[in-house]
Amino acid sequence: MKAKKQYDIIVAGSGMGGMTAAALLANRGLKVLVLEAAHALGGCSSSYYRKGYWFESGATTLIGFDKNHPLRYLEDQTGISIPKKEIRPSMQVRQDNKVVTQFKDMDTWIEEISRVYGQREQQKRFWTLAYDLSEVVWKVSLRNHFFPPVNWKDLVPLITQNNPKDLWILPYALRSVDDVMKDYHLDRPDFRRFVNEQLMITAQSSAKETPFLFGAAALTYTNYSNYYVPGGLINMIHEIRDFILKKGGEVKTKCAVEQINRTAKGYHVHTAESSCQAPVVLSNIPVWNMPYITSGEIKDYFTDESEEYQQAWGAFTMGVVTNDNYPKNLPLHHQLHFRDSEAPKEIDSNSIFVSFSHSKDQQRAEKGKRVLNISMHTQPDFWFIDDQKEYEKRKREVSKYIVRKLDQLLPGFHSGDIIEQFSATPYTWQNWVYRKKGRVGGIPQSMARSLTDWMPAETPFPGLFLCGDTVFPGQGIPGVALSGINASKRITRYLEQS
Known part of the structure; x- marks a missing residue:
């Protein structure tokens, strides 16, 4: 020693x-x-x-x-x-036969989400509120370094450094994203699916379980500058x-x-x-x-x-390298939605998240090839089993399923173009980044947990x-x-x- x-x-x-x-x-x-x-x-x-x-x-x-x-x-x-280099647009979501492009500019975004899901006035009010709330949350969060308070000394800056005009956001700590959606009668099932899947990749929870105070920032992250x-x-x-x-x-x-x-x-x-x-x-x-x-x-x-x-999520992830046969202006980030009944039992997800390396980034892949990072939510305990053959079988089944969905839903993707492919489970993550049971993404949001x-x-x-x-x-x-x-x-x- x-x-x-x-x-x-x-x-x-x-x-x-x-x-x-x-x-x-x-x-x-x-x-x-x-x-x-x-x-x-x-x-x-x-x-x-x-x-x-x-x-x-x-x-x-x-x-x-x-x-x-x-x-x-x-x-x-x-x-x-x-x-870093800013990317625009930030992301595309593919749900059934719908394509939603997530734009940074709020007016353009409201037009896009209304084009796909209708209810323009309700959408405008909902997303304007979410963005306004998010702006205050970022400002207040960066100002209050001693939150949550652990002693009386922490209370002093909370009282002296904050503007009473910002207190309007506090009631939204007690109301869920789902509650606010209902306020604006945004009850279309397909829009609800869209919101739930957005929250799963940001808040690790659903609209019913995510306080709007946190959900607002989670939903509007594509309305800020996104970088590569x-x-x-x-x-x-x-x-x-x-x-x-x-x-x-x-x-x-x-x-x-x-x-x-x-x-x-x-x-x-x-x-x-x-x-x-x-x-x-x-x-x-x-x-x-x-x-x-x-x-x-x-x-x-x-x-x-x-x-x-x-109760925390794990991730099933894949690294894939393919030939670059993708549309020229395809965004770098994609969320692909599917129905509950389509997913194998090994996962608990209704979407796949895909991120591309930039076509001009020859540090990550030589010209003419692209790197894809792919992830889905999964329950960690499912992957911690003693039967190695069963574990490998589950990995193969989920990997095949993901490739099949990419073939169906991701523009320009063809499984025949795959050059390299490998997958990782929560068990891998535990051995890789040393997180117990491979839990990643933090602790899911919950309405039962106070500020x-x-x-x-x-x-x-x-x-x-x-x-x-x-x-x-x-x-x-x-x-x-x-x-x-x-x-x-x-x-x-x-x-x-x-």
């Missing part, structure tokens, strides 16, 4: 939340160490290389650079410039890594955190090969993993918290902080980046007061 080394902050996990916080803290002159279990940085906000091509690890869409958005804040505070990172999202993570290193921090891969032990002066963090110490630890590790790397009352705390959130019933960035244990998609505000790259911003603010206050 190597000798312990002293740092100001140790960050466990290099997902976007941890990297955001590490960059902000390093920028303040603090000595930061980031430890990542995998061989590549970024967790679910990254890319991986396989058979000559670059695939995205998890997230494939990228927003958060508009006014009052977390990634804009990160760039403004640090001077980091994440390599040439070469893959790992280049975004590497840009942040380079900034941390420039500021004197350290970033280590293949260094899984095996134990976090509390001491009189802070924490000892143990990996297989070394031990280091710091007064502060920031965990970017999902809440479900925390009981396995802590002990005593800390372990008890995380055991209780993780048991409260056992304050979210895991905050600050734990009851002095010096131990959290970020990531199982911490407020939840899933998505902007969401986890915001959790990292909030954690950095709490850590800074803690160190100043220690």
